[in-house]
Amino acid sequence: MPHAESSLVPAEIETxxxxxxxVYDQLEPLLDGQRNWVSNLANTSALIYNALLAFPAHFGTETDKAVNWCGFYIESSHFPKSTDLNSENKQLLLGPFCGKPACQFINVTPNKARGVCAAAYMDAKTKLVPDVEVYPGHIACDGETKSEIVCPLVSGHQVLGVLDLDCLALAGFDEEDQKGLEKIAELVVKACDW
Amino acid sequence: MPHAESSLVPAEIETxxxxxxxVYDQLEPLLDGQRNWVSNLANTSALIYNALLAFPAHFGTETDKAVNWCGFYIESSHFPKSTDLNSENKQLLLGPFCGKPACQFINVTPNKARGVCAAAYMDAKTKLVPDVEVYPGHIACDGETKSEIVCPLVSGHQVLGVLDLDCLALAGFDEEDQKGLEKIAELVVKACDW
Incomplete structure (x- = not known):
């Protein structure tokens, strides 16, 4: 099966x-045989994003309820070495994603951190934000985003980064999405070398 | 300006x-201050892909002429180390992209290589393919793709990887696209540490 077809959503799927x-079942074979996180997170964000666009019952392509961003921010030490890494501040760097261009990094230095991704990373807990406008310190990469969910990627006691999704609807995500995304985050962590 | 707005295309742009x-002018500030290739290629593919969707004069969102995939395959030695790297075969691995899930790797071992990406990488030359169906050894990650353009990322005598775009139209890309993408490939190579 061509890889692209993994993001199709059969009509009988309603809830x-x-x-x-x-999506979980489609992701497993997509990660099989590859353990580098860059390739695996690229396919994971593409699968989730395109499957959500193909799921009109709850998300779909309509501009009042679509998911407009899905991707990863990963702690900088996991990246290929580069000369500009600011060692004073602890950072999450932009990883693979689908959606419009996004912020390059998120500061996760204690007392300097702000925003939903930083909170999920530092607390190692999923953040479900029904209205980003009223979230203290929200960082707007895209002014059209109305709600957000961020799941940490946790390996033992270490937090590796976060899986971040934005929605054009207020309260776009709920506890069912949280459960689904946390299972996917767990699968992705196990499928890669870090 | 929120980063997402860099992919808007003003109405006065026609050719x-x-x-x-x-797109080139929007890309420069988007890469500024960051030299790791993962983050930069993620924003580059998002900028190109979303700008193409917002350019109905030639591409846009219509399913008979849209670009359906835009992203990078990078030579495996540039990736964070992982335990599964097959040292017998020289490979390009899937990097950041926008579009549906894609092939994890492309074999670029002499005599084993096939497909448009491998050809662009091995010849260090852009491949403009008006009809992928008649390209010898074409690898179909998405059966809907009709045409393709692949630009090598070249640094001195080294080829680092390729920038790959797929289109739902036959002959979707022409020499103007080639010129534009080759300039972008050059900018991206210089903006990152390899």
Missing amino acids: KSQFWSH | KSQFWSH
Whole structure:
């Protein structure tokens, strides 16, 4: 099967719970045989993003309810070495994603951190934000985003980064999405070398 | 300006030449201050892909002429180390992209290589393919793709990888696209540490 077809969503899938279970099942073979995180996170964000666009019951392509960004921010030490890494501040750097261009990094230095991604990373807990406008310290990479969910990628006691999704609807995500995305985050962590 | 706005295309842009010059100008600030290739290629593919979707004069969102994939395959030695790297075969691995899930790797071992990306990498020359169906050894990650353009990323005598775009139209890309993408490939190579 061509890889692109993994992001199709069969018509019989109606509930979010069915949807996330389907996406999980499609993701496993997509990660198989490859352990570098760059390739695997690229395919993971593409699968989730395109499957959400193909799921009109809850998200789809309509501009009042679509997911407009899906991707990863990863702690800088996991990246290929580069000369500009600012060692004074602890940072998450932009990883693979689908959606419009985004902020290059997120500061996660204690007392300097702000925004939803930093909070999920530092607390090692998923953040479900129904209205980003009222979230203290929200960082707007895209002014059209209305709600957000951020799941940490956790390996033992270490937080590796976060999986971040933005939606054009207020309260676009709920506890079913959280459950589904946390299982996917767990699968991705195990499928890669860090 | 929020980063997402860099992929908007002003209405006065009508020709491909104006379009690529605009995208180039938007890309420079987007790469500024960051030298790791993962983050920079993620923003580059997002900028190109979303700008093409916002350029109905030649591409846009219509399913008979849209660009359906835009991203990078990079030679495996540039990736963070992982345990599964097959040292017998020289490979390009999937880098950041926008579009549906894609092939994890491309074999670029002499006599084993096939497909448009491998050819562009091995010849260090752009490949403009008006009809992928008749390209010998074409690898179909997405059966909907009709045409393709692949530009090598060249640094001195070294080829680092390729920038690959797929289109739903036959002959979707022409020499103007080639010129624009080759300039962007050059900018991206210089903006990152390899």
